[in-house]
Amino acid sequence: MSKHGPHSHDGDADGCARTARLTPGRRAVLDILTREARAIGAYEMIDMLKGADGRRPAPIQVYRALDFLVDQGLAHRLASRNAYMACGHKHGAREPVAFLICETCGRVEEATSGPLAADLKSVAAAHKFDARAEIIEIAGRCAACAA
Ligand SMILES: [Zn+2]
Ligand SMILES: [Zn+2]
Known part of the structure; x- marks a missing residue:
């Protein structure tokens, strides 16, 4: 079975x-x-x-x-x-993620970015900060609503 x-x-x-x-x-x-x-x-x-x-x-x-x-x-x-x-994205447990939040329809897309992750890591490192979660929320309009 x-x-x-x-x-x-x-x-x-x-x-x-x-x-x-x-x-x-x-x-x-x-x-x-x-x-x-x-x-x-x-x-x-x-x-x-x-x-x-x-x-x-x-x-x-x-x-x-x-x-x-x-x-x-x-x-x-x-x-x-x-x-x-x-979480619709396959990413590591501590990998930084960005959310693109549409203020018109409420749709939220999740994205990851290598350069963004590297930048965030260097920001944390510069402050000797041990980041537990790195989540960026970006508000605006999705492609469908902006069309
Ligand atoms: Zn996720
Ligand atoms: Zn939308």
Whole structure:
């Protein structure tokens, strides 16, 4: 018998191994983040998890699931929006990422850049600063909204 059946996650084998450990509740949260491809706040997430019977999960459960996904590198927290999004990019755990946040449609794209990472590392090094997370949030309009 297969350890895990078909799944909607289109990641590589590594992503598959990471998501295989998810509880159903955490997986449901990740599935919504992946499907929506935008930043989602905890309370909107709670609404989206509402069952057919109208029952919502407890906020603490949703916050724990979101924290877990961020810890595992499966999602990121956008400080400027107090919201979360799935990590759609294959990058190292401590690699700097830039988020391009569309203020019109809410779409968020994640990008990495070698030169940007090198610059950020030299900035931190110049200040003898041990960076834990390097996240840049860039606000503006996406290609579709600017067209
Ligand atoms: Zn990411
Ligand atoms: Zn847009």
